[in-house]
Amino acid sequence: MNHHPLTAPAAGRAPLEVASGLCAGLLIISNIASTRMVEVGPFSFDGGTLIFPLTYVLGDLLTEVYGYARSRAVIWTAFLCLGAAFLCLHLVSLFPSPAGWEGGDAWNSILVLTPRLALGSLLAFLTGSLANAWILSRLKARSPGSPPLARFVASSLGGEAADTLIFTSVAFLGVLEGDLWAELCLSNFVYKTGLEIALLPLSLFLARRLKRAEGRDQVDDVASLSPFPWPLGRGGPFRRGRELR
Numbered sequence: 001m002n003h004h005p006l007t008a009p010a011a012g013r014a015p016l017e018v019a020s021g022l023c024a025g026l027l028i029i030s031n032i033a034s035t036r037m038v039e040v041g042p043f044s045f046d047g048g049t050l051i052f053p054l055t056y057v058l059g060d061l062l063t064e065v066y067g068y069a070r071s072r073a074v075i076w077t078a079f080l081c082l083g084a085a086f087l088c089l090h091l092v093s094l095f096p097s098p099a100g101w102e103g104g105d106a107w108n109s110i111l112v113l114t115p116r117l118a119l120g121s122l123l124a125f126l127t128g129s130l131a132n133a134w135i136l137s138r139l140k141a142r143s144p145g146s147p148p149l150a151r152f153v154a155s156s157l158g159g160e161a162a163d164t165l166i167f168t169s170v171a172f173l174g175v176l177e178g179d180l181w182a183e184l185c186l187s188n189f190v191y192k193t194g195l196e197i198a199l200l201p202l203s204l205f206l207a208r209r210l211k212r213a214e215g216r217d218q219v220d221d222v223a224s225l226s227p228f229p230w231p232l233g234r235g236g237p238f239r240r241g242r243e244l245r
Helices: 010-033 052-064 066-096 104-111 115-142 149-172 178-198 199-213
Strands: 037-040 042-048
Touching: 010 052, 010 066, 010 199, 037 066, 042 178, 052 066, 052 115, 052 149, 052 178, 052 199, 066 104, 066 115, 115 149, 149 178, 149 199
Parallel strands: none
Antiparallel strands: 037 042
16 A cells, blocks of 8 residues: 555554654753763764764664655754744844843853854754765665665664764864864764664664564655655656555
8 A cells, every 4th residue: 555655544653753752852951951062982063963973873774664755854843843942042142131130141152053153053954964864865765675774774864964064064173173074074974874883783673673663664656756845846846656565
């Protein structure tokens, strides 16, 4: 039985709703945590990097089980939530603090990101996550029914490379010296991809369980994998997908 990629069975709605909430929550938390620098062994990076790769783990599961269109919808939802969070924090910072409360400057210095950091975070997440989903979807379409291990690794490497390069370039290029920028870029990429690879056994286990629970194993049969969640041109960007049973 075939389902259009944008039309999931009713049973699939609850896990998708949970995944959307988790992805948006993890993204916002990781960006707040990024205001503090941490050291983990030989790596030095912002605190948000500790949990940010979990958004890619969720993205892999959603694309593997439900297909690119569902994963794309979650990515855009999380992106808009993060943008709303940045905007809210900025608006709050514009109001004066009441007399007797001395924490205004400290609050602003920690929670209100500079425009470059905010823009870098937004562009990096959107581009990297969509690249991650695109790569996984294409690889699965070429080898339907194959184990997801190789495509999980390949999509993580491609998505995290785009994410790291865009964020560090927009936020820090020209601010940090060349060697420091390259070190930051490399340490972020190595840690994030390393954590995702370390979590592969869990990702594969969850993918199997979710496929059985949902009765879905979507393979995207696409004319194009548009990054946008709205149709472009006659017929939109998608033809019908198919499910492996």
